[in-house]
Amino acid sequence: MQTELDKFDKAILRVLATEGRISITDLAQRIGLSKSPTQARLRRLETGGVISGYRAMIDPIRLGLDHVSFVEVRLTDTREAALDEFNAAVRLIPEIEQVHLIAGNFDYLMKVRTRSMNDYRQMLAHRISTLPHVAGTSTYVAMQAVKENAPEDVL
Template sequence: METSHSSDLDLFDRRILDAVATNGRISVTDLAEIVGLTKTPCQVRLKRLISEGYIEGFRAVLNPQKLGLDHVAFTEVTLSDTREAALQEFNAAVKKIREIEECHMIAGRFDYLLKVRTASISRYRLVLGEKISNLPHVSNTSTSVVMQSVKEKGM
């Protein structure tokens, strides 16, 4: 089975993606009007974009400040072992820590960059000491604390 690529998308597909990325709850009628199609072709395109994996799902975007999760830190993680089995073990374990919003393998002076969201610096310290530092093969961590988020969750 061939995989689809962004070069396979036309202007209408891109408009649909832009619109649903901004408002995942938009009705097909409103979406069709925005992108310049009638309802049926718009709905067919939307279903195709979902089935081909361009749209992975729809979810609510929560306000972390309202939930008392004001503290964001980026944690650089260096592993003691970077063979494939160790990487897979680390990857599986990191997915189980709720406070880790994002985890990226990095080509550079450390192995992973984690985005960690907690209620406070003291709560972050506990997550770092009790959870992150105990992940498989972690040899070293370094933390940068966010002072202000200028842009998040956008394309």
């Protein structure tokens, strides 16, 4: 269910997306409302599920995880039970950052982050290729992230 957001709600989301630890007082000042209405709006966005949580943004490059691959995955079976089995298994692999079911010439597109090409090769051979119902994969190695939108960019 889509939530209707006004300009103040969008402003709250934009600020929190980049400064999640900002105080209510500072947030209210930044969006041009007093503290009480800002706090009420924030609580409504949280209870309504628009804000699903707070977390630290970790720079993977500083952790040595600068090898990014995009992997097309084709399955042998695309019935609902097979998709559910694949989905459950892929969620258990932390190196796989994103997985999207695709309408096209392949079934899934995955973003995989590892330390090196060798680490990725091992991941592909021992983890990705052994996922349930995998028929084949195609890998594309990212040389540079040019643009990575965050949700606040579309508000």
